[in-house]
Amino acid sequence: GAVAKPGQAGSAKRVDQGAAAAPSGKNEPLALYLASIRTKIATQQSGKPSAERGRVEVRFSVAADGRLGDVVIERSDDDSLEEEALKIVRRSSPVAPIPPSTGKTSLTMSLVMEFK
Numbered sequence: 618g619a620v621a622k623p624g625q626a627g628s629a630k631r632v633d634q635g636a637a638a639a640p641s642g643k644n645e646p647l648a649l650y651l652a653s654i655r656t657k658i659a660t661q662q663s664g665k666p667s668a669e670r671g672r673v674e675v676r677f678s679v680a681a682d683g684r685l686g687d688v689v690i691e692r693s694d695d696d697s698l699e700e701e702a703l704k705i706v707r708r709s710s711p712v713a714p715i716p717p718s719t720g721k722t723s724l725t726m727s728l729v730m731e732f733k
Contacts, residue, residue, distance in 0.1 A: 646716050646718040646719045647719040647720075647721065650713070650715065650716055650719055651726060653712065653713060654679065654709075654712050654726065654728075655728060657709050657712050658705060658706060658709045658728060658730070661705045661708050661709045662705045662730060662732075667698065667701060667732040667733070669695050669697050669698050669732055670694075670695075670732055670733055671693065671694030671695040671698050671731075671732055672693070672694050672729055672730065672731050672732070673690060673692075673693040673694070673695075673698050673699055673701075673702040673729070673730045673732070674690070674691040674692045674693070674727060674728070674729045674730075675688060675689065675690060675691065675702050675703070675706055675727070675728055675730060676688075676689050676691050676725060676726070676727045676728075677689070677706055677725070677726060677728075678723060678724070678725050678726075679712065679715060679723060679724050679725075679726060680715075680723055681714060681715050681722045681723060682711065682714050683710070683711035683712045683713050683714045683715070684710055684711045685706055685707070685709060685710035685711065685712065686710075687725075688703055688706045688707060690702065690703070691727060695732075698730075698732050701732070702730050705730065706728075
């Protein structure tokens with residue numbers, strides 16, 4: 618009996634850790650997908666040094682096939698950066714299609730772009 622109890626406690630710990638990790642584990646395909654979009658946009662942005670400095674927050678939709686659309690500026694430090702941010706997001710389209718494992722057929726994403 619005494620040997621089983623520590624094993625059960627260990628199992629319970631693993632279950633607790635699993636339960637704590639379940640929300641992020643369940644959303645992991647989505648998190649990885651969103652990270653891949655951020656990376657693609659950053660790659661498009663990195664080749665274009667900007668004369669202006671600041672931050673622009675953009676919001677856009679992602680269709681099941683990876684097309685980015687409905688790009689809007691949420692806020693910006695400098696109006697002159699807004700058009701450049703819109704162009705960068707549009708140039709990044711399409712991204713990879715949304716993986717079925719995310720459970721999503723479309724999504725909306727916000728992203729802060731920093732111009733340095």
